[in-house]
Amino acid sequence: MPFILSANRLRDGAVVYFAQDNSWSERIEDAAAVPEDRVGKLEEAGLDAEARNHVVGSYAIEVAASCPPYSTRLRERIRSHGPTVGDRQTRTAVEDHQSRPMGGPEG
Amino acid sequence: MYVYDSLDKTLLNQRVAEFRDQVQRRLDGDLTEDQFKPLRLMNGLYLQLHAYMLRVAIPYGTLSSDQMRKLAYVAKTYDRGYGHFTTRQNIQFNWIELSTAPDLLYDLSEVDLHAIQTSGNCIRNVTADPYAGAAADELDDPRIWSEVIRQWSTLHPEFSFLPRKFKIAVTGSEADRAAIKFHDIGLKIVRNNEGVLGFAVYVGGGQGRTPIVAPLIKAFLPAPDLLRYLDAVLRVYNRHGRRDNIYKARIKILVDSMGADSFAAEVASEFNRLDPKLLSVRDDDVSRLRDMFAQPYLRPDPDSSSSFEDLVKKSPRLGPWFKSNAHPHKTPGYSIVTISLKPIGGIPGDATAEQMFGIADLADRFSLGEIRVTYTQNLILPHVRQADLFVLWQELERLNLATPNVGLASDIIACPGLDYCSLANARSIPISQRISERFANLNAQHDVGPLDIRISGCINACGHHHAGHIGILGVDKKGEERYQLTLGGQGNGESAVGKIVGPGFDEDGIVDAVETVVSTYLSLRTEGEVFSQTLARTGQDPFKERLYDNR
Amino acid sequence: MTIVNASGDVVEQGWTTVESLEGYGPHHGIIVSPAVLLDSFDEADHVSLSHTGVRLSVEDDVSEIAAYVPHLGLIELVFAQFKDGRPYSTALTLRRDYKFTHELRASGDVLPDQAIFLIRSGFSSVDVPDQFTAQEFKKSLMAYSVAYQSAHDSHVSLIDDLRRSTPDVAAE
Ligand code: HEM
Ligand code: SF4
Numbered sequence: 001m002p003f004i005l006s007a008n009r010l011r012d013g014a015v016v017y018f019a020q021d022n023s024w025s026e027r028i029e030d031a032a033a034v035p036e037d038r039v040g041k042l043e044e045a046g047l048d049a050e051a052r053n054h055v056v057g058s059y060a061i062e063v064a065a066s067c068p069p070y071s072t073r074l075r076e077r078i079r080s081h082g083p084t085v086g087d088r089q090t091r092t093a094v095e096d097h098q099s100r101p102m103g104g105p106e107g
Numbered sequence: 108m109y110v111y112d113s114l115d116k117t118l119l120n121q122r123v124a125e126f127r128d129q130v131q132r133r134l135d136g137d138l139t140e141d142q143f144k145p146l147r148l149m150n151g152l153y154l155q156l157h158a159y160m161l162r163v164a165i166p167y168g169t170l171s172s173d174q175m176r177k178l179a180y181v182a183k184t185y186d187r188g189y190g191h192f193t194t195r196q197n198i199q200f201n202w203i204e205l206s207t208a209p210d211l212l213y214d215l216s217e218v219d220l221h222a223i224q225t226s227g228n229c230i231r232n233v234t235a236d237p238y239a240g241a242a243a244d245e246l247d248d249p250r251i252w253s254e255v256i257r258q259w260s261t262l263h264p265e266f267s268f269l270p271r272k273f274k275i276a277v278t279g280s281e282a283d284r285a286a287i288k289f290h291d292i293g294l295k296i297v298r299n300n301e302g303v304l305g306f307a308v309y310v311g312g313g314q315g316r317t318p319i320v321a322p323l324i325k326a327f328l329p330a331p332d333l334l335r336y337l338d339a340v341l342r343v344y345n346r347h348g349r350r351d352n353i354y355k356a357r358i359k360i361l362v363d364s365m366g367a368d369s370f371a372a373e374v375a376s377e378f379n380r381l382d383p384k385l386l387s388v389r390d391d392d393v394s395r396l397r398d399m400f401a402q403p404y405l406r407p408d409p410d411s412s413s414s415f416e417d418l419v420k421k422s423p424r425l426g427p428w429f430k431s432n433a434h435p436h437k438t439p440g441y442s443i444v445t446i447s448l449k450p451i452g453g454i455p456g457d458a459t460a461e462q463m464f465g466i467a468d469l470a471d472r473f474s475l476g477e478i479r480v481t482y483t484q485n486l487i488l489p490h491v492r493q494a495d496l497f498v499l500w501q502e503l504e505r506l507n508l509a510t511p512n513v514g515l516a517s518d519i520i521a522c523p524g525l526d527y528c529s530l531a532n533a534r535s536i537p538i539s540q541r542i543s544e545r546f547a548n549l550n551a552q553h554d555v556g557p558l559d560i561r562i563s564g565c566i567n568a569c570g571h572h573h574a575g576h577i578g579i580l581g582v583d584k585k586g587e588e589r590y591q592l593t594l595g596g597q598g599n600g601e602s603a604v605g606k607i608v609g610p611g612f613d614e615d616g617i618v619d620a621v622e623t624v625v626s627t628y629l630s631l632r633t634e635g636e637v638f639s640q641t642l643a644r645t646g647q648d649p650f651k652e653r654l655y656d657n658r
Numbered sequence: 659m660t661i662v663n664a665s666g667d668v669v670e671q672g673w674t675t676v677e678s679l680e681g682y683g684p685h686h687g688i689i690v691s692p693a694v695l696l697d698s699f700d701e702a703d704h705v706s707l708s709h710t711g712v713r714l715s716v717e718d719d720v721s722e723i724a725a726y727v728p729h730l731g732l733i734e735l736v737f738a739q740f741k742d743g744r745p746y747s748t749a750l751t752l753r754r755d756y757k758f759t760h761e762l763r764a765s766g767d768v769l770p771d772q773a774i775f776l777i778r779s780g781f782s783s784v785d786v787p788d789q790f791t792a793q794e795f796k797k798s799l800m801a802y803s804v805a806y807q808s809a810h811d812s813h814v815s816l817i818d819d820l821r822r823s824t825p826d827v828a829a830e
Contacts, residue, residue, distance in 0.1 A: 011134065012204035013158040053136040056154065072586060074534075075525060079156050083526035085454055085536045117804050125801045129771065145741065146771055228741065258806040264778035265750055268743025345747045380755055385808065 001062050004031035004069050005042045006079070007055035015079045016055060018045055024055060028080040029068040108171055108477065109254050109399050111219045118261070119216050122223055126150050127209035134206060149229065149267070151222030152208055155529050159203040162225040163215060167235035167253035167277070168196035168480040172467040175478055177218045179463035185211045190463070192448060192456040194520055194571055195274075196234045196480045197225055201527055229267045230260035230341070236278045236285045237479040240402050241489040243437040247296045247304060249277040249285075251396045252333065255388055259334050266341045270348035271356035273341070274313075286482060288312045288321040288602040289574055291358045292340060297327065305329045310340060310370070311362030314568035318604040319359045322367040324374065330393070332378075335386040339377035343370070403475060408440030408492060421497050427553055428500055428511035433491075440493050444474075446486040446503060447510040447518065452544045454536050455521040456484030465506045473499050482571075483520055485513060515552040516560060516625065517543040520571055524564030524581060525588070531564035533581025533588035538562055541618045546625075555625060556637045559598060574598035576638050577624055578605045579617060590617035594624065594650060595642055608647055609655055620654055627653045660786040661763070664777045666796025673711055673732060685709045689734055692723050701725040711761075716744045720751065727756045734785075737766035746779040753780035770794035774802055 005018035016024040017031035022045070025031070034042050039060050046058025061076055063069035071077055078084060111119070126146075133143040147153075151162035163178070170178075178198055182190045185207055186200040193199055203211065215221060225232055233256050235249040236242065256275055260266070266273070276290040287293025293309035306328045312321025328336050340358075347365075349355045362370045419426035433442040446466060448456050458466070466486060470478045473495050474488035481487060491499060503509035512518050519542060522528065524535030539562050546552050561575030565582075572578035578593035589611040596605030612620050625638075627650050632641045642650070663669045674682075675689040679698055682688050689711035690698075699706060711732030712723060720727065727733070733752060735745040745764065752758040764776050765785035773795045776784060786792055 008154055008158075010140075011206050013154055015157060050140065053134070056140045074586075074588065075156070075531075078525060082157065083536075084534065085526050085540065114804050114806075118802065118806070121802050121804070125771075125798075128801075142769065146769075228743075261806050262775075262802070263807060264775040264805075265746040266743070267775055268741055268746065268772075342747050342751075345743060350742055350744075382754075 002033040002035055002065050002069070003039045003042060003060045004028070004033050004063055005046050005058060005060050006031070006076075007046060007049065007058035010053055010056055018042065018049075018058075024049065027068075031063075031069055033063065033065065033069055108169060109166075109250070109396070115219070119219065119221055119223075122150075122221065122262075123209070123212050123216050126212060130205060130209050145227065147205075149224065149227040150212070151225030152203070152205070153226065153529075155201070155523075155527050156525075157527065158201065159205055159208065160527070161200045161203045161208060161211065161222055162193075162195075163198050163200070163220060163222050164225045164232040165196050165198060165220075165480050166257055167233055167239070167250050168237045168482075169239070169250060170478040170480065171218070172470040172476040172478065174218045174220055175463055175467040175470065177215060177220060179460040179467065181211055181214060182460040182463065184214075189457050189459045191454075191523065192458065192480055192484050192486065194482045194484060194522070194569060195225075195232065196237070196482055197232060198480070199523075201523075223261060226272075227267075228269045228271050228273075230256075230263060230269075230273045230275065233257055233260070234274070234276045234285055234290075234482060236280055236283075237481040237487050238284055238434070238443055238489065239279065239479075240400060241436050241441075241443050242280050242282075243435060244282055245279040245437070246298060247279045248397070248400050249279040249294075249296060250400050251393060252294065252296070252306075252330075253277050254396055254400075255333065255393075256337065259337070259386075266345060269341070269345055270350045271353070271358075273344070273358065275337075283599055283602075284481075286571070286574065286598045286602065289314055289318075289571070289598070290321065292337065293321050294333075299327045303329060306333060308336065308340075310374075311359040311367070312602070313357050313359040314571060314573050315357065316354060316566045316568075317357075317359065318568065318573035319363065320602045320604060321359070322362065324362075324367060324371045331387045331389070332383075333388055335381050335383065336374070336378055338381060338386055339374045342377055343373050347373075402477075402490060405436075405438045405441060405490060407438050408494070410440065418496065422500075424511070425497065425500055427549060428509055429496065431511050431515060431553065432509075432513045433496065436490065438490075442491050442493055442496060444488045444491045444496070444499065445481070445513045446488065446508050447513055448485050448508070449512060449518050449543065450507055450510050451512075451517055451547045451549075452540050455519050455539050458486075462506050462508060465502070466508070469499060469502055483518065485518070511549055512552055514557050514559070515549075516546040516555055516558045517549075517552060518559075519543060520559075520561040520575065522563050522570035524562070524570075528564060530567060531581065532566075532583035533564050533590065535562040535564040535570055535579075535581060538579060538581075538590065538614065538617060541614075542621050545618055545622055555629065558625070558638050559596075560621065561596070561598075571598060572596070573604045574602065575605065576642070577621060579621075582611060584611070588614060590614070592617065592620055592624075592654075594647055595639075597639065606647065608651055623653050624650055660792050662784050662786055662792045662795050664782050666773065666792065666799045668792045669783065675713065687711075687731070689713050689732065692718055695723060695726060699726065701729075704729045707731070708760075711763075713765075714748070716742055720748060720756070724756065727752065727758050730758070730760065732761040732763060733758060734763040734765055735781075737764060737768050740767045740769050740772060746775065749776075749780040770798045773798040778805065778807075 009016050019025045019030040020032045049055045129146045132138045153160045187202045191199045233253040235253045239250045240248045274290045275292045276285045276287040277294045278285045279296040289312045295307040297307050308325040309321035310324040344358045418429045432445045474490045479487035519539040521535040521539035525531035559576040561572045562579040563570035563572040574596040580591040591611045592608045593605035597603035673687045684706040707729040708731045713734040716738045763783045764781045
C-alpha cells in the first residue's frame, strides 16, 4: 500500500499533506502518494519542512490507493475530515474544513 | 470575588508579553519545536489533532459575568463559536492558531483571565467546591484558601519543573463536591476539638492508569501553616518523585511506594526544618480575602420559597427541573441553580458563544453576576432568588440550557476523545451522545435516580471514568475502537475506584451494555435504593450475568 | 564558556573544572567531583576549601558533603535535563538549610526562559549553554518585575498583604 505524508502547520496547527508540487495542502486529495520504497524520501521532505519551521510533527501514513487516499486508521480519517460529532457547531467545523481553498504553496 | 490588584495585573501583563515574545521567536525560527513545546505547554497551549488547543484557567471554578462574556468573545473571534468546559473547571478552545494566540491571551488578561499553569509539570489551576460561599454545609469558603494557593503556586521558582503535573483541590464542606481524594493534594477544611480552623490533608490521589483514592496524611493542619506544609510536600515530591518513567511520576506512586506513614514523616521533618515565619498565612491577609469573597448580603426571603408543587403548577416541566437542577442555598428563599451543559444528544460541556453571552446576562440579572464551573462539566448560578426561578428557567429554555438532568443518566462526563485529542484511543463524545439519546425520556431518568456515567477516550482518564458509577474507557484493539465497562466508582463524598466488569464492547455494544446495567438495577433495587446502593448490596455478579451470560 | 551573574551580565570565569588534582595546587580555583572532595580535602581546611568548588549531579546527595558545604567557594549544580527540576530544590536547601552563601552556579541543560526561576531559587550564576546567548538570559531575567512568593533573590518586590506574609529569605 502507498504512503502519504502529513503534519500540522506551525502557524495555525492545521492538518496538512505533502503534495505533488512540494507544497503542503489542507486537502488529503492533494497528497502525494508514494510506494513503500520511497517513504524515506517522503520523510526527509517532512524533516526539511520542520527544519524550516513550516510544519511540525510530520509522519508518513499508510493509505489505500484510492482517491482520495483512505487510511484504515480512524484517527487519520478524523484528522482529514474533522470531528465525527454531529451537532450544529461541529458540523460547520467539518464543512469549513472540507470547503476551505487549497493551502498555498509553503514548501 | 477576588479583585486583582496592581501586583496581580503587572504579573499577568508581563506573562502575556513574555509569551508573545516566545511565540514570535518560534514563528521566526529562533526556537525549535523541542524548545518551544514546554514553553507553550506552560501556558496551556497544546497541539491537538486539528489545530492548537488552548486551555484557559478558571481559578477554583469561579467566573464573573464579564469574564464569561470575554470567553464568549474569544469563542467567536478566535475559535469556531464554541468552547468546552472540562472536568478540571477549565475551558478549552479547540481551533486556535498559534499566530493569534498572544492576542487572545491579551484579550483575556483584560478581565484577569489567563492560561498560566493549565498544563506542564507544575502546580495546576486549583479547583474547589463549585457551591463555595453558597452551600449551607460549608465550614469556610474554600475560595479564600484556593486563592492563597493560587498566588503561592503561580510561577513558583522551585516547583515549576516537577516530575509530573500537580493538582490541588479544596472543599469546605463535608459533602465533597470537588473529588478531592482524586487529586495530588486534597484539602478539606475542618475544625479541631478547640474549634480552630484547619485542614485535613489527603495526598497522593489520582486517576490515569493507576487510580488511587488519596490517603489521609495529616488529620489536622492549622490554617496558618497551609503554605509551609504544601511547600514541604512539594519539596519531598520534587526531590524523590520518579523521573525515569512518566507513568510512575505522579506523587501517588511516591506515596504508595513509601507508604503513607513514612511519606507523612518525611514531610513532617521537612516542615519542621522550614522557618515558621517564612510561609505562615497571616490572619489579616485571610480576612482581606474573606471580605473579597463574602457575597453581598442576600436578604433572607422565605416568602419567595418555591416548593416543587408551586412550580409544577406554573409548568409541568419546571417541577422536574427544580428537583434535579436546584439545590438549597444557605440563605432561606434562595437556590443554587445548575445550568446543564448536557442537552440530550449534545456534546457534554460544550457551550456556544451565544449561550455564554446569554448565561452572563442571566448571571447579572439573577445571581449577583457570578457563575461557577463544576468538574462535572456544568455551570452554576450560585445565588438565585426562588421567586426568580420561573423566569430564569424560561430564559434557560430559550437558550437550550434547561435540560432537567443534573446528576441523572444523561448528565454524562466525557473527555474530548478521538474527535479532538491526539492521545486518544477511541471516541468519547459520540458514545456519550448515544447513551444520552438512549435515555432521552427525562421522566424515566428521574425514575432511575442519581446515576453518574463517565467516559474517557484513553487510560489518562480525563473523563474520570474510574470514579463513575458506570465508567467507560475507550481502548484500541487492533485498530478498532473498543470500550471497557467499569462499575462501582464514586466521585463525591466517599471516593471509590470502579472495577472492570468483563470483556469490552464495540460502539453499539457499549450503549446496549449501559442500558442493560440500568435495567438490571431497576429489577434489583429495593424501595428508595439508588444505583450505587444497589450495586454495593448485590455486587457485580447479577450485572455480569445479564451482560454476558445470555450472549 | 560564558558565565552570567544574577543580573544576567557576563562575568569573568575564575574557575577550572578538573577531573583530578594532578597539576593543581590548593589555591587554584578548581571545581571537583564530590568523590575528589571527600578523598582529597580536609573539611577543617577552610582556606583551601574557599578556593574549591564542587560539582553535583542531580543524583548526588548534598548531605554527604554537608561538613564541607559552608566553606566551599562555589557549588555547581548540573541540570541533566531542563525538565528535571531537582536542582531548584537543592539550591534552596543549600541556601536555607546549609546557609551556603558563596557562588551557586547552574550548568547543563538550562533554558533562558528558566533564568528567573534559577535566580529566585538561590542560584547566583549560570553557565550559558552553547546554543544560547548571555543576552537571552538577561532578557528573560527582565521579563518580570514582581512575584508572588518570597524567594532567594532580592530584586522582587513583595508588596502588601498576602505577599508581605512571605518575607524575603535573603533579607535575613
Ligand atoms: C485534549 C488534550 C488533553 C491532553 C493531552 C490530556 C492529557 C492528560 C494526561 C497525559 C493525563 C494523565 C496524567 C497522569 O496520569 O500522569 C491526564 C489526566 C487528566 N486530565 Fe487530561 N488531557 C487532555 C484533556 C483533558 C480534558 C478535556 C480534561 C477535562 C475534561 C482533562 C482533565 C484531566 C483529568 C481530570 C485527569 C485525571 C486526573 C489526574 O490523574 O491528573 N484533560 N490528561
Ligand atoms: S482521556 Fe485520553 S482521550 Fe480523553 S482527553 Fe484525556 S488524553 Fe485525551
